[in-house]
Structure formats: structure tokens, C-alpha cells
Amino acid sequence: MPSDFSVLAEYSRILWRAAYEPDLFSADISELLWGRSYSMAALEAAYAVGEKTFWVMVNGQRAGFVAYRNEKAGPRMRLSKLYLHPSFWGQGLGAWVLQSVTRAALDAGAACIELYVFRRNVRAIQAYQRAGFKVAREELTDLGGGVVYDDFVMAKEIESPKAV
Secondary structure: HHHHHHHHHHHHHHHHHHHHHHOOHHHHHHHHHHHHHHHHHHHHHHOOOOOOEEEEEEEEEEEEEEEEEEEOOOOEEEEEEEEEEEEHHHOOHHHHHHHHHHHHHOOOOOOOOEEEOOOOOOHHHHHHHHHOOOEEEEHHHHHHOOOOEEEEEEEEEEOOOOOO
């Protein structure tokens, strides 16, 4: 993925805006928040600490992307990014991606997958709940200037399938 950082940055801007503007964020706030996670520098920093990013492809077409990393504290995987193009919303693709992430977590020896989701992003929260995630806690992060991340931290306990 490192060679695709510039492509990912631009594509993520399209998906970010579709997910958050204008209903959840103003364009100014949206751009500020997008830059904190999806600018070239932010993507490179995430890669440097072990984040793995994958394109979600459908019939040779980019449908979105997903990123995750193993956490150093405990056997957890952090699902840090999951965005799909709106033309793929409501088709079960997100559920399939979450199943793939769960398999990757099991393969990595994780017992839990954790993610942060904007508290007002009802579509995403409902999708995560359908996949077995539960709200573990609420978290406010002050970014300064009156801007805060207002998130639910959601988690899903996972275990290896029992041998028959």
C-alpha cells in the first residue's frame, strides 16, 4: 500500500465527504478531521506503526478500503478505517469486510477487535452492531478550537472456532 498513499489520500477524501458531509460535519470541520487521519503524512505515520491498509475490490473496481493494526497492549486488533463508496452501501459488503477483518484478527492471535466511531454516525454504528460489536465506552478528545472527536469505542470479542 505505501506506493498507493497518494491515491488512497484522494480516494479517502471522496468517501469521507460522502460519509460525513453535510449532515454530520460542516465542510471546514470535515476537512480538518480528514487531514488528521488521511493526509499523506497521517497515512505514512499509520503505516510506520504497523497499520495494514487494503483496498476493497468488487469486480476489479475500488469499492472502498479498510485498515487495521495489532495493538501492543493486549491481544487486540484496532480497526482504524473502514470506508465504502456510497454505491456499495446496503449490499452486505461492509459485513463481508468485517468478517475478513475478524479472520485476520484471529490469525494474528487477537481476542478482541476495537474501533472508534463518531457517535452521530448512525449508519456505521448499526453496521458494527449487526456484526457483533458493542459500545464499550464513550470518548471525547479535544482537538482545540472548540473541535472534539465525539466517539463511541466499540469492541467485539472473538475466539477461534472450536475443533470438532
